[in-house]
Amino acid sequence: MITKKPLELYLHIPFCVRKCHYCDFPSSPTTPKEQRAYVEDLCHLIREQKTSKTHALSTIFVGGGTPSLLTAQEISSIFAAIRETFEVVRSGEITIEVNPGTVSKELLACYQELGINRLSIGLQSTNDDELKTLGRIHTYQDFLETYESCKEAGFKNVNVDLMFGIPGQTVSSWERSLRQIAELDPQHISAYSLIVEEGTKFSLMEQKGELILPSEDVEREMYKLTKNLLLEYGFHRYEISNYAKAGYECRHNLGYWQRKEYLGLGYQAASLIDETRFTTGGEPVVLSVKEQMEETMFLGLRMSCGVDKEAFFKKYGCTLDSVYGKVLEEFAQKELLINGNEKVYLTEKGLDLSNYVMSEFLLEDE
Numbered sequence: 001m002i003t004k005k006p007l008e009l010y011l012h013i014p015f016c017v018r019k020c021h022y023c024d025f026p027s028s029p030t031t032p033k034e035q036r037a038y039v040e041d042l043c044h045l046i047r048e049q050k051t052s053k054t055h056a057l058s059t060i061f062v063g064g065g066t067p068s069l070l071t072a073q074e075i076s077s078i079f080a081a082i083r084e085t086f087e088v089v090r091s092g093e094i095t096i097e098v099n100p101g102t103v104s105k106e107l108l109a110c111y112q113e114l115g116i117n118r119l120s121i122g123l124q125s126t127n128d129d130e131l132k133t134l135g136r137i138h139t140y141q142d143f144l145e146t147y148e149s150c151k152e153a154g155f156k157n158v159n160v161d162l163m164f165g166i167p168g169q170t171v172s173s174w175e176r177s178l179r180q181i182a183e184l185d186p187q188h189i190s191a192y193s194l195i196v197e198e199g200t201k202f203s204l205m206e207q208k209g210e211l212i213l214p215s216e217d218v219e220r221e222m223y224k225l226t227k228n229l230l231l232e233y234g235f236h237r238y239e240i241s242n243y244a245k246a247g248y249e250c251r252h253n254l255g256y257w258q259r260k261e262y263l264g265l266g267y268q269a270a271s272l273i274d275e276t277r278f279t280t281g282g283e284p285v286v287l288s289v290k291e292q293m294e295e296t297m298f299l300g301l302r303m304s305c306g307v308d309k310e311a312f313f314k315k316y317g318c319t320l321d322s323v324y325g326k327v328l329e330e331f332a333q334k335e336l337l338i339n340g341n342e343k344v345y346l347t348e349k350g351l352d353l354s355n356y357v358m359s360e361f362l363l364e365d366e
């Protein structure tokens with residue numbers, strides 16, 4: 001029997017009810033007809049994947065956009081295509097992103113039938129004024145109803161996305177959002193800081209001087225508060241912005257940070273297979289060993305468990321210390337990272353300054 005290699009599958013659903021003011025993800029409003037055509041194309045694309053002969057799916061992530069805008073029939077046809085084409089490993093993690101106000105009890109029952117075992121709910125804030133500022137389509141009450149329905153439908157692995165650094169947000173309103181959600185006892189919380197991306201409504205407002213963001217000091221306070229408060233409720237930080245109850249870390253995202261192979265299908269979705277990166281319809285780029293090592297460090301150091309030295313040696317045939325000795329020593333002295341016998345990982349201080357630390361892991365051209 002041939003043992004298939006593990007593969008993570010990401011499916012992109014680029015539809016949303018309307019565009020949030022901060023969003024630069026590939027997503028936009030659509031018509032039912034366009035949506036149906038997109039799903040048909042996606043099913044076709046799934047069925048023609050040759051990787052199904054060599055790989056079995058260890059995780060599936062249906063992201064967007066707002067995948068919960070797909071009808072039960074549409075999502076069922078996507079899963080039919082997946083299961084006809086790929087072997088899906090037993091106990092594989094299967095996630096779908098849902099937005100409050102877009103998911104009915106019938107749809108949740110359909111997800112259960114399809115074997116979806118993890119939900120990721122985009123909330124961002126429990127404060128309705130902040131939700132309005134962000135241009136979200138829902139209220140906190142809508143979220144509570146969705147959350148309750150998810151639990152009633154039997155989902156036992158639920159993530160809630162939250163955001164800090166929202167215009168008008170104070171430390172105490174961020175604390176309230178965190179506490180209200182932690183008390184609902186989900187298994188996972190993602191807490192991202194708002195980044196003003198080019199091409200978004202917020203970026204235009206910023207150019208006109210109309211966007212008043214919390215100061216850097218306030219944002220740093222929010223960031224620090226997040227970890228301590230969530231720890232109180234039993235969530236540990238396993239990545240810069242991700243917190244989980246033990247055993248509920250998102251396996252799909254861990255795979256990205258550990259540079260496991262993934263296949264992305266759908267509009268602008270990216271893949272990494274055989275050290276080649278490609279997007280749907282784009283030119284493949286074969287990564288050099290130098291680029292692979294750099295990625296191993298940037299991505300690995302995002303995780304609190306850091307980069308495994310033995311895995312590095314097995315992959316590249318040289319020790320991590322022989323490649324990065326100088327920078328490791330310098331940062332260990334500055335207490336930004338721990339260079340242990342088995343692993344290299346960032347300290348709290350290093351995680352706080354992660355952008356600066358990561359930039360030092362770029363290698364010189366040979």
Ligand code: SF4
Nearest residue numbers: 016019020023064065
């Ligand atoms: S719901 Fe998500 S993907 Fe859609 S516009 Fe808002 S932030 Fe972007």
